[in-house]
Amino acid sequence: MQYYGWRRVVRDTTARRGIARRIGTALYIAGPVLMVGAFVSGRAGAPFWLQQVLAWPGYLWMAVSIYLTLALVAGEFVRPVLRRVLERRAATPEPEPTVAAATVEPEPEPVLIGADAKPPTVPERATTEPAAPEPCTEPADPSRRLFVSRVVAGAAAAAALGTVGYGAHNVLSGPRVKNVTVPLAKLPRSAHGFRIAVVSDIHLGPILGRAHTQRIVDTINSTQPDLIAVVGDLVDGSVENLGPAAEPLAQLRARHGSYFVTGNHEYFSGAEQWVDHVRELGLRPLENARVEIGGFDLAGVNDIAGENFDQGPDYDLALGDRDRARASVLLAHQPVMIHDAVRHGVDLQLSGHTHGGQFWPGNIIADLANPTLAGLERYGDTQLYVTRGAGAWGPPVRVGAPSDITVVTLASRQA
Template sequence: MVVVFVLVALAVLAAFAALHWFAWRRLVRDTTRGPGPARRLGTVVLVAGPLLMVAALVAERAGAPFWLQRVLGWPGFLWMALSLYLLLALAAGELVRPLVRRLVERRAPVAEPAPSPLPLPVAAGPVPAEERTAEPVPEAPAGDPGTGHPSRRLFVSRAVGGAVAAAAVGTVGYGTYGVLRGPAVKRVTVPLARLPRAAHGFRIAVVSDIHLGPVLGRGFAQRVVDTINSTQPDLIAVVGDLVDGSVKDLGPAAAPLSQLRARHGSFFVTGNHEYFSGAEQWVEEVRRLGLRPLENARTELPAFDLAGVNDLAGESEGEGPDFAKALGDRDPARAVVLLAHQPLQIHEAVEHRVDLQLSGHTHGGQLWPGNLVAAAANPTVAGLDRYGDTQLYVSRGAGAWGPPTRVGAPSDITVIELASRRA
């Protein structure tokens, strides 16, 4: 097993190195005339970027000092996103490169060389100086360094390379801005057959995948809390992946959660990242901050039951989801809303006749085309779906894991408004 893991890791590293070599070739070597400051700078960037990315991942997983995680996090994780879009843009660039080359050749045809003059008859004996003619000096070929103008091949490489770099940097820049400005509010109405008329219009603010850590800290948590409170919900549901780190390191960053306000309180269930970060300590910390953890538990609200189950990752610690404990012995006439981090848990929710499951985990794919990967691993990637008599709502999440960047999957806080069919 260890040998297989090592071989797979080596194969991944080799592919990663090959892709970066190709990026260096197209963006640095092919766009410069030779060794010089520009080529050296480009080489440094394309070597330092992947090294910082690997260092950031290792530092986070190995529990390195938090200050070191923060130093490495921003450049390392941003490179993760930038390298993805550089390589996608380079692939597109390879498709358009022949078209650009043809366009350049069509606009600037090669000049035909002037015909050589006919040789003059050579007179016997020395030619007088006044009759001697200087031989014509051939013009420098197009693109010769001596002319000061780039060759057509160099011009095409610079045009395509510049477009590739601009597209990648622009995409990552805009996607990062979207995360840092905070999640938008999304409103969804969900009718429930067993919901009493008195609960018609009950609002649940659903937030998942905040991912406080070396990159997203206290300021980001405050923006999330302020956005939730601005919706004036009846209940707040935090459905996992709150943090990427220990209570010791991230306790101050999570402190704004104590400001959450809802008429029926705030509730929390674990996500898989809590089990990478000390789930037991975080459950106690969120309880101290005023949230109520639902660890395979249920509470009866005036109009419906609210239940929560642990994440699937808890199985490795003997703390996995227990649907029977959370949903057993309840009044089947009452509607029940379930908080479960992963959409995969919907199948057991259907078996236990849950009316609505609220989940996160997928980030909506976070970085396109990551939505295709997420769709292969989850029954629903984002939004509202139905499985038998059970509805599933999957939030794209408020934060981001790894790169603080989202492309094609904007962050959100969803206000679920329950609707009674008896109203």
């Protein structure tokens, strides 16, 4: 992909030994190196300052490369059309301008009578010929092939940069509030209208830090929910590096408290330390556990990624001995866990993980890998709601998948 981009954007549009080609080539060497460095540095345990230095240019280069490649591929269909149009224009001869000869009629000569009379002379015609064109001294225009390459490359670069800029603005401006009403058959009238603020995939890391957390906390508190559910993928890094970025979570306010379950990224970042830390911040971790809240049961299970650390989901522990006559809400990070929820008679599962695809065409891949990409769907007697999440992983870019914090209002059919 990187070679294709270099060939179309740099090689095909610049002189072989020109300064523009050297700069473009250097950029196409540095960009992929920074991109790989951004991915590897976090997993390799590099100093956090180095992760931050590499993250912005590396991840943005990744996003720009993806959209630039897509735009250039589309340009392959435009390229022959442009060349054909230019060839037709060049082959059409332009009519040469003609200058009519200027005729000067002499005044008639007087007629002489007598011996000295002479025959009248034949009048002569004076003509003015058009001046010969001066030789052109301006340099010749670039070839059609070079012109087409520059037009296509310029348009593709503008489209890629504009798209990534728009997507970055969507992330950095913070999530919007989305409201969803979910009717539950077993929910008693006393719990009708219970509001759960669901937030997932905050992804604190080298790019998204304390200011990002504060925006999310302020947005959640503004909705005045009855309960707050943080459904995994809170962080991409250690407590040592990201503990200060997570501190605003201590400001979360809800009548029935705030709850947390792990996502797959917690297990890349030290899940046990993060569970302890969020507890210190005032959130209650639900590690394969359940609590009774008003007219329903709230349960939470560990993420599937915990199986690699002997900390996987345990539905029997979380749901096995409950009264199935009561309504139940399950917090589970990944939508694929819905099938176990159905087997255990859960009424509503709240999940995240997908980011709604985060940016097109990633939504196509995410949709194939998950039973529900985003929104509310029913599986038998169990409903599944998937939030798009409040942050971003990798490139801080969202295109076609806006971030959200969802306020789920439970509705009783008895009300």
